[in-house]
Amino acid sequence: FQKCTILTKKSRKTGIPKQKGMSATEHSCLLSNSQIEECDESGNSNQEMSENRSQKVSKYSSRTLIAIGIFTLGLLVAASFGKDHSSRALKSSDSKKKTSNHRKGKKNNDSCGDQLEFCEDKHYSRNTLKTAYDMPFSALFQDARGQKKFEASDVIVVDGSVYAVCDSSWAISKFSSSLKPFSAENVQIGNPAREEEDSGYEAILHDDGVFYVVRESVWHDHKRGRNVGTYRAVIEELIISKDDYEVRNKCSSEFEFDGDSKGFEGAISIRDTEGDLVILALCEGNFCKEHTNDDVGNGRIVAMKKDVQGDGTCTWKTIRQIAIPESASFRDYSSITLNEDGRVAVSSQENSAVWFGKLKGRLSDGLWSLNEVAFDDDGHKVYHFPKDSSCNTVYCNVEGIHWLDGNMLLAVSDKMKGKGSQNFRCFDKDQSVHVMVLP
DSSP: OSSSEEHHHHHHHHTTOOTTTTTTHHHHHHHHHHHOOEOOOOOOOOHHHHHHHHHHHHTSSHHHHHHHHHHHHHHHHHHHHHHHHHHHHHHHHHHHHHHHHHHOSSSSSOOOHHHHHHHHSGGGGGOOOOOEEEEEEGGHHHHHHHTTOOOOEEEETTEEEEEEETOOOSSSEEEEEEEOOOTTOOOOEEEETTSOOOOOHHHEEEEEEEEEEEEEEEOOOOOOOTTTEEEEEEEEEEOSSSOOOOEEEEEEEEEESSSSSSSSEEEEEBBBBTEEEEEEESSSSGOSSSOOOTTTTEEEEEEEEEEETTTOEEEEEEEEEOOTTTTSSSSSOOOOEEEETSSSHHHHHHHEEEEEEEEOOBBBTTBBBGGGOOEEEEEEEEEEEEETTOBBOHHHHHEEEEEEEEEEEEEEEEEOTTTTSSSGGGGTSSSSEEEOOOO
């Protein structure tokens, strides 16, 4: 940006310089990071204007104009000193913020400089997913069963149909992958208000005709009335019919969480060498803990196997934890998907990005050796969701992803966070379904 900027009539009134054609983001960056000199309409700088004034002074009475000149010079010096001091303080503050962000991990590329640097990189197109299609959930259903919000949290494709869950609803969304609006085949399955509280559904998977939905983290009261208990996930087994479902079973996880806000956020299933179903559940927080967003690159998967006791009660027992590679340097982890070739993708809501790699441990017969299940970091890729024309994050709330084919992902987004906790730009893509093409 030029240091000498002509002030328009409007900006001259407010004292805010802005070049013709400059975007709001560029203007904001300019104000934050540049020293700006005021110019006259001919493009002359402060110093040039001062010299012009000095030449004009000689045309008038010396005593009066000398006094005026001294007074004007004093004002210019004072203003210049104040501007330079303010600029240095601002640069120092920005430097400290950048150092802090680098140490703690960046959130959604919020730093103005970081955004521009990312988008102006010559390899931007190689590192960014391309939007093929967006569709709001509200435009899919002829009958939304009274629902006005769709806080989508996960998505899968089974036999050509898409199934999605929302953490605010007990209903299952079913629709065509063509995303045709208001189609008769797009339906809500089950009662959205099955229970008084929100469902807390954060993951959905399918195996052998049964749908498994994961409630993120639920309080288990071990001694009624004494507030003694633990937070654990609850996994429901659903048999889905045309417009309703039956809850066949409910089992809690053995794995415990710190609270109700950071539990299991996604899940996939495999079969072990004994042919038993194993759920690989994705923890939202780094180290599977709350308040660990700044400890980036410490994602975890919890492998669980269902154990049924003699009295019929059941628990998803923890087999082992599996570390996600540090190359997935994310503040949080929102979803996981695995295709038939062993390619795995892990998304992050806060970083608006997806890590792609391979999952090792699959045997020639299609079963998995649980001791050998691990992420292959060789040849991994991290792709970002697209930015807007000013390089701002707009896919702010992606919570579910699923492979459509080897080159396309289906994604769903949660509702934008209110009360000013998210930028207004996040509103356009929230509560929507997205189809993304890999570079």
